[in-house]
Amino acid sequence: MSSASTSRRRRKNNSLRKDKMEEACGVFGIYAPGQDLLRLTNYALYALQHRGQESAGIALSDGDNIHLKKGPGLVSEVFPHLRDLEDIPAVAAIGHVRYSTTGGTRPENAQPLLIRYRHGSLAVAHNGNLVNAAELRDRLEKEGSIFQTTTDSELITHLIARYGYNDLESSLKGVLPYLHGAYTFLFLTEDKLVGLRDPYGIRPLSLGRLNDHYVLASETCAFDTIGAEMIRDINPGEMVVITREGIKSTQILPSHRSALCIFEFIYFARPDSNINGENVHLVRKKLGRLLAREHPVAADIVTGVPDSSLTAASGFAEEIGLPYEMGLIKNRYIGRTFIQPRQEIRNIGVQLKLNPVKKVVEGKRVVVVDDSIVRGTTSKKLVNMFFKAGAKEVHMRISSSAIISPCYYGIDMQTHEELVGSKRKIEEIRQEIGATSLGYLSIQGMLDSVGLPPEDFCLACFSGEYPI
């Protein structure tokens, strides 16, 4: 596929997105012979469901073969019963939940991907986005590769099959330098589990322990769910290989700096997860506190947009000394898949999903805390809803800075045109969404909240400075 057709399709896909950035996948892996790996992986995927709702899958190795079950939908829809894989005495497994950025929503794009090549079987689960995917695909297709999916994740399997060696570690060492962008990969062969992060560590990956066995997951909440303990985060450019003999760590690619996506703290990760030793809930609370210090306002109540902004809203309320109220209720029974990719349906979707509590907001000056504004359409509808519900004033406060640049590393905002903050000043955005006032947290405020060195993070969508 040409890069032009890829970007055309991408633009088309983007125009169909709902107005919130989306994470692009969660991964889980476990090496634990004799354990009920199917159920453990299934439960871990439930814990990671917030990272992707379009498809789910599990690959299990029985020591000789890899068995795969995957499909479109939520974990509960793909695995309503576990019968299909139930009787397999597995030694290791990987699982994946997907939200598509590159490649769209085709059923064949569900992961893990499974290939059988001259060195055996290989299952792959990927979180991230390769910035040179179109070029690589072009090159491989010219050399004779036939792709089964439209995802960038499949590239690594072709590179390994074409240029790889007998063992997976040497193959990865040889082919990883071809890849540019954000990638956290889990690989499963008949007898080993491999996890690695790109040299910037843009997407997270943590290592945990379940009794005497090792587990890997995008977020530590998956460890809690299955009773595993967090050991540490995998470092940027680090590869861990887990086999019957134990675990071996290698710095497979040199890493000069970390560039973890700061949105993991602001929006993507579950509040009960810890990243780089910091708890996501506590960071969000601090984001809200610093937001209140930077943008105080005379108001009656503070409320948050469920679910990811509730913690920041409570921090804001505490700092400013105003009551924190549930001013907006989310209908939890509308899955994201309900929101069909048509503008008119999308409009209805917001109203079905969120509803202001009239008796709480009527006649009040309301501070509404949200974690971000991407396209601005949801914020506009929210402000309108609050006014319609009787709010006297609606003060929007955003617990991140203005998003001015696209993300090329796996988050669903890939063009300047779709970003309301790209070409407009704050006052113009305020007018666009119709709020009484609007305040964004500064980049410094975000960094102070996270409490880790600024050079450890990717801030590209706020600053326009891309680490890759």
Ligand code: SF4
């Ligand atoms: S550009 Fe923004 S959303 Fe993308 S990885 Fe960097 S911080 Fe995260």
